[in-house]
Amino acid sequence: MRALYSGVPTIPYLRFCHHSPPTILSLESPFVIHLPPKQYPSRSSNSPLLQRHRQRPTIAASMASAPSTTEPETEIKPFSVLFVCLGNICRSPAAEGVFIDLVKKRGLDSKFKIDSAGTINYHEGNEADPRMRAAAKRRGIMITSISRQIQPSDFIDFDLILAMDKTNKDDILGALERWKFRETLPADAHKKVRLMCSYCKKHDETEVPDPYYGGPQGFEKVLDLLEDACESLLESISAENT
Template sequence: MTMMMMMMMMMRPLHTSRLPSSPYLPFCHNHSPPTSLLAPKPPFLILVPPPKQYPSLLNSYPNQKNRHRQQRPIITAPMASSTPSSTTGEAEAEAETKPFSVLFVCLGNICRSPAAEGVFTDLVKKKGLDFKFKIDSAGTINYHEIKMGPDFKFKIVSDELHFRYHEGNEADPRMRAAAKRRGIQITSMSRPIQPADFRDFDLILAMDKQNKDDILGALERWSFRETLPADTYKKVHLMCSYCKKHDETEVPDPYYGGPQGFEKVLDLLEDACESLLGSILAENNLILDS
């Protein structure tokens, strides 16, 4: 009987519901084996091109051969300055120690303006204030109509012509001799007025009205290409506006005259410079207090 039962069991069909349909027991609820386990692993990396709906990615590597050499640019943020910014007190202290600057201007910078520079320099030295002033002189020769002879006229229309009539020359020897007799030394060298003068000087004094017009004309032209304060024109004044003992409104050019012309110029300049210094000291108390 035992033998018969064994034979019957061998002939009985197996119930398939009791056996898993797949040899992969962990995935018995999925009758198909997972693709990740069945798919062969490629021996190399397959690059899948980006989809066409993202055109910006299509040209990410225009040169595949050398793309490994391309490096991302290094972006650095600006570092904060280790130097602290100037405080208001420091700015005021700097303004207090800055010397008061005066520029005297005539046509050629060989007679009147160097004489004014010499007279004013001598005056402030006698007052013991020379270290509190910056004094210089210049000429408008580049921006004025120059007459050379009775029938020849040359007009400077632009400073780009680089025409320097007296630049680098000493003052007229007649002017230097007349000043020396009064104990005044004139040592300046002729130079033309330049854009920086309108920034560097606190006061610009013209010897006559034509000089003043030329200065303001140069300022107007330069203002289109230079950064100059809007109120720079307020620095420009006539020299004789400071005279107290004389009624002249202009310092005459002695170049074509005799010795008395140079003496007259010095008389006017000494009168104007005395009043000029008093006016500067009255309006700038820091010069005396510092």
Template sequence: MRSLCTSSLPKLPFCHCDTKSPFLPTLLPLNPSPHFQTSNIFHRISQIKQNPITVITSSSSSMASTTQTDKTTEKPFSVLFVCLGNICRSPAAEGVFTDLVKKRDLSSKFIIDSAGTINYHEGGPADSRMRAASKRRGIEITSISRPIRPSDFKEFDLILAMDKQNKEDILAALERWSFKEALPADAYKKVKLMCSYCKKHDETEVPDPYYGGAQGFEKVLDLLEDACESLLDTILAENSS
């Protein structure tokens, strides 16, 4: 993961030491168009004249059925959870929310992912202590760490930051990337604090448990379970037909 807004981040020990510029995707060149062989053109015209193309039209009933299917097909609601390293809080949030969605038989209606604001742990699993604490509650964390990327602002309906610094870094990255590629003008509205959905706790941020003891991981899960339950209810209420 690459650092987003590294000037505002504290100089942390080994876990979060990357200070590189934010990741930007490389555009692939377009493939050149194939060369036409003019010698074959007149041969193909001759074939078409000898064997006219038969156009098959759909019946009105089939067209109506297709139209009805398109209307009833719903786009899954997408949620991205973001913390600093994407190895503790955001993977846990992804796991808690995924578990809750499965229990309510709503898996087909959601796309759930997590990311970090730096790339130091990219490609690695979640912290073993976080996975162990979650497993004791029956929640599996299987996510692989990755940094947030420009396309996330297009693909996700909601981006949830674990703390205020995360939110600032996400919004700063959005502003920076907006100068280089077309991103939704209202993408900033998608970024919210995770604890804004808590109903049983007064905390405004999910604390980073990385440098603490076992109780820190339990506290994170308590906050996430509270917030995720309210989050799901809110999404369902706001998107009910």
């Protein structure tokens, strides 16, 4: 369920750690391929305008061979959630894994788009921290995400962006303000950014602590908080979108 993304400029003003500065990524522009129109034999009984109109493809609601006058069903867009921490190797991939596991158990796979990212690109392309993956696996949760950096299009593609701590949230919002000068982003994009622990019901913590430099208990604590928050998060999304 991981979202595709293209490389984007690194955010030099965001905080970074883990001993190495971020790198510059390139931004590629999308392209459109125009195919030549099909040639149909003309009919003298029809005007050229009507003939061109009949050449346009018809979208049918079913796969029956006979023409259908039924309007195609409107496709419901999955609710999209992006989890964000600093390097995208501990907390946010764990949050992604926990939420995916919860959604699958309730048979809601098709109704959600779930991904994670970091505010820096130091671990770009790497798997999650093996200690985090091991701790999650003991709980029956698989973490398969590959680290990437948050990008401007995330504010368009995702309905909700959850930061693991206040610093992550400030960095996300700071990047958003700078991106607005060169990107076409929703005016209310900042409203999508919330703290992960704001959904916790069983714990009083306001932030998910970074376990990177700690011991095994730090990873267990992260999972405890994420399981609590994800349960409430799913209930909240389901209630708001019923």
